[in-house]
Amino acid sequence: MRAKIFDSTLRDGAQAEGISFLVGDKIKIAKALDELGVDFIEAGNPGSNQKDMEFFHVAKGLTFKHSKLVAFGSTRRCNGEASSDANLLALLEAGTDYVCIFGKSWDFHVTQIINTTLEENLLMIKDSIRFLISKGKHVFFDAEHFFDGYKSNKEYAIKALQAAEEAGAECLVLCDTNGGTFPDEMVEIIKDVKKNVHTELGIHAHNDSGMAISLSVLAVLNGVTQVQGTFLGYGERCGNANLSAIIANLELKRNVKCLPDGNIKDLTNTARVVAEISNFKLLSTLPYVGETAFAHKAGMHVDGVFKNSKSFEHISPDLVGNERKFLISEVAGKATVLAKIEKIYPNVEKNDPRLSMIIQRIKDLEYLGYQFEGADASFELIVHKTFGAFKPFFEVLDFKTIGEGPSKANLHSSAAIIKVSVEGIEEITAANGDGPVDALNEALRKAIGRFYPILNMVHLSDYKVRILDGKESATAAKTRVLIESTDGASTWSTVGVSKDIIEASFKALIDSIEYKLFKENNK
């Protein structure tokens, strides 16, 4: 059996409180989902939002291995023409092969919210789908509020599906838009729907009753083939159905394939990437992919797991690329780290003592708040340093930053002074900047750039700040800074942690520069 995974993190997920994706964020998330191998990525609503349209323009130049991009929109306006409908035209402009349009299937919504007749709504569905198909699109139809509609006026809800079927929609997606449907009633409704339409069905559940995962899983077990959701459950109100859990439930427990062979072991890593780019902490209790999903605290549980892990684990964590965790642990994460080291030094012996030195170093740093999932260059530097392959290019002897406010127009608010030493030669210099981190970045590059002009090609392409611990005085909590740098040809990411945002940024900057110089030197 096979289910098709339709991820809407970039569209319905963007309706969550606190999410605001930049075009670059969207590309990174789409790439991560494609790498994992989801079938469809719904990436925005080009007719309602200029930023979404911008993404689709950029996406035309990208290639994907597994996933098809989908543009989302609504059926045409009441009493309008499909061929001149701004929203439908925006869907064409988005340039995707697949589009997903939503239409009404709840009589109450037709007559009370969009104020039209039941007949006109059916025409809106048909016209819109026919128009899009005439332009060469594959069309999915989201039957908004389908379950509420069915409970209110069963005949009409089915008619809406039949209108979409008749017009040529390739999938009829049953949406529990308000998230209030119960699993037992949903199963009965799906059985009845299958008697009345013969097109492929999809499910789109929301979590307002806390049952979206069950609804989606049960729908598939009852013959639905497309599962819509968001990778980590992000979405309006209580969120959408959490695809990472649905995929694991179906593949590992019910033998329903959702991803290309072998890819489910990347589930946890994908979850970390999606959370990081969304600028959310990955919820630690998330099924399968959360940091505590396989963490054992009760003594009896820990003992049981040592005897046989299935005594207190429903699956083995490595199946989804996650890790078992004990409060006192000495082996956590080793396999992951070893695999990464082997990528850098393929011929290293299994019993090389430097391997355990690196693992210890990573664990110490993680304890301090570092995280290397989004900072491969920092990780690689640790490996090279432990293997003795790295020799320092420069030393920072001292820096000072000065800031002033309230800000005055056209004046930089900050300045930094830095003193570095390169092979015994000292250089002191200063720079202005917008804020102390910016000033320090400029001063550092200026000072070291005198010795290594190649650094003039390097600039930062992304800068993320995460506060790690919100207790007591929040501005003095630990800060983790992730920096992405580029020289035009390649990009690399580094990390720094400190109580002080300047120092955290500074550490990540130093790693970024050291990495570039090391790579240049070892070409």
Next chain:
Amino acid sequence: MRAKIFDSTLRDGAQAEGISFLVGDKIKIAKALDELGVDFIEAGNPGSNQKDMEFFHVAKGLTFKHSKLVAFGSTRRCNGEASSDANLLALLEAGTDYVCIFGKSWDFHVTQIINTTLEENLLMIKDSIRFLISKGKHVFFDAEHFFDGYKSNKEYAIKALQAAEEAGAECLVLCDTNGGTFPDEMVEIIKDVKKNVHTELGIHAHNDSGMAISLSVLAVLNGVTQVQGTFLGYGERCGNANLSAIIANLELKRNVKCLPDGNIKDLTNTARVVAEISNFKLLSTLPYVGETAFAHKAGMHVDGVFKNSKSFEHISPDLVGNERKFLISEVAGKATVLAKIEKIYPNVEKNDPRLSMIIQRIKDLEYLGYQFEGADASFELIVHKTFGAFKPFFEVLDFKTIGEGPSKANLHSSAAIIKVSVEGIEEITAANGDGPVDALNEALRKAIGRFYPILNMVHLSDYKVRILDGKESATAAKTRVLIESTDGASTWSTVGVSKDIIEASFKALIDSIEYKLFKENNK
């Protein structure tokens, strides 16, 4: 129909990572749950934990309106005597009328984990229950790993239940200890169990597959009468079944009474109290009780809710004591802003010119990178300022920050100097901090606190930084800072945006202080 609610926040919930209850915390949570009206409060494992025993000693002096306290423990040790078993004696010492003991029902656990015979395990169950009943206790039996046991050896799992039934247990609780059971298989198993035992049944689900709420709800709809869980889903790994959602699902959607009449409207408040005392931020996306459970962001949803709230809400939020919320964002429309203003000034006329001034101001600020969906206090200040209700409490004349690195042990890396003026009186002061923002925060509070001592009660409870634009030089990109402040009784959120992280933070800090002073002044 009626379901009995059995809350284990104080016992199984305490096994969650990050939870560590003091005796006083436990009393406060027990009181809140009693006030709401749950049937049973499982408050600890007195045989395994001295702090739990201490709670039961203190609890002997407390009276509860609705709830019965329950002490939790295990069956007697293999090959021992019930009457001298330390754990069972501790249960007696706890002094509760009700006890809940867990025993094995999975053959694998009996033979591989506790290393005894299948027969001895049945005796352990019977002896322990008989002993506790002989001492006057009401006994519930937790059949640990019941569903895994049933799938492995159906006859034996049923035998374990029958042993407990024969010994006089008042409820047989079917535990999905590892959280891997699916709703469809669970329903079938419960049907079979009901053919083989005639005692009241309970359900105890874990959320490792993300389906614990569904499992619990479906169990009740299939004849189970006791629901065990934790109020907010806290618990080991991915947590226990979330009772707040289960109660609302059953009472509001299926007419299964769980609480005393009228008490369900206290659900949200109870959730806030439990989270607060557990020292967790209440997860905002939690069904029914979360802060965004009824928050609307997409423009079309907001419009729909204005026309009729059932268009995008599965229940009315006031049924559970929660509130509707409109989020302001690029996908939201004018209607959201107007609704928020009306909450602050209920009698404002629709055509008041100040309304469009506010909308324009919000749009201008959003264009600069502000986002008000997480910053209600900053929004409210704009409204009060436009309505002319706000007069400044202080003016910041000047500030300077100084930072130094690389960091030296035990020394603050930064200092700030600030000059403020309050009604013509100037105050200049300075403070140290971990990083310039922390130093500035300290200095600002110190300077203004001289004039407004009420500010000494205020501290920051959260601090979020988001970089808005990753182009060109990323550290000079725009920075948005969101600050959450608290005075112990209430919390409020403010926002600041600037190219400079110090200035962005400073703006949010100023808003936070102005908001508090304004509220104090207008009590």
